[in-house]
Amino acid sequence: MKKEELITKLKSIVKPYIQDEEAFNNLSEHTTFVGDLKINSANLVDVILDVEDEFDIRIENDEMERMLSVKAAMDIVSSKISA
Amino acid sequence: MIGNDIVDLIFANQNSRWQEQRFLDKLFSEEEQEFILSNGSRFHNIWHLWSMKESAYKIIARGNRVPHFNPKDFKCFSTHSDKGQVIFQNKSIPTVTQTHRNFIQTTAYIKPEWMSKVFQFINTDYKVQNTQSYQCAAKSYAELKNLSPDTIEVIKNDMGVPQFYVNGNLQEAQLSLSHHGCFGALAIAE
Known part of the structure; x- marks a missing residue:
């Protein structure tokens, strides 16, 4: 997924x-x-659960702990959907 | 040290996925979930425990520039009473929770000298609420210290922590502010 597309979805x-x-x-x-x-x-x-549903991924507790910015969310989502 | 959290129950009911199991799994331990589901008050129990965790988090994270979202590291005990305990690593933090028809508020504290107050906002605009919270905090501190409210200012330091100034002089008293939906709360520790 392109960076811009990811930001638009997170937004x-x-x-x-x-x-x-x-x-x-x-x-x-x-x-x-x-x-x-x-x-x-x-x-x-709720943000975390919505991200999980949108991208059909599961976010672990240690990832959730640092998922407090757009950049952190992009990194976590990218690593999961490309895996 | 002081931490304070308020949950607007009408707002939380509409604007949250609290009914879902995944919501519980992300925030609460198995023991906490047992309590939440134990007495037919799932909704209230969720927000009771959440406000305990969040108020204790505010003590631990005070002044931390980088926030963390680690609610499961804060473990709630004595949840059947208004007077609870939150354990974080090796620290035990006492809490007091008040439950009202429209809100739940918890204060977490280290020293027993503190006061808290709940107030209702005139609207839901974040900036308006911020200003109103600061005014309410200044007024409460004035009453506590028997001072004129005009002499008091609330200013955030560069770590984002609000502090009291009297005639321009920084005070030792600590302030914790919280807001959610239509409600705000403050707690002051000497």
Whole structure:
């Protein structure tokens, strides 16, 4: 999957949970879920489950622990779908 | 050290996949899941334990620049009572949880001198809520210290931790803020 396609899919996944529109509109690889998008920590697990469903993958606890930015999510998803 | 977390129950009911087994598996140990499913209050139990974990996480992670999402490393005990314990590695952190019809709030603390307060937001805009939280924190600290609210400012340090200033002087008291949906909460430790 191309990088741009991956970012677009992640962007639509996080959309229901974001609380900072400006950061969302400027979303890039470097955007963080909590710090930038202001996603409430209570919704982080929903983001993880939505990512699992969208890409038909399973994310382990040690991966979930660091999946707090667009870049980290891209790395984890890429490693799973290319495996 | 102080940590505080609030869950808006109406918001959580609509905006979360809490009914799914996979949701439970990502957040809770087998023992915790047994408790969650034990008494017909699955929804309340989930958010009770979540707020315990999150409030304890805020003590552990205070000032950490890189956040972690490791709820299973925080293990909840004494969950049948309002007064619980969260164990993280070799640390035991006491918690107090209050359950209301519309919210659940937990304060985690190290020293017993603390206060907490729940408030309702005028709207759901993040920036408006942020400003309102800071105002509420300043007012609570003013009452606690018998000071005029005008003398108090709440400013985040460069690690993202909000701190009290009185007439420009940094105070030792610690502040933890939380918000979810329509509710905010603060906890102050001396």
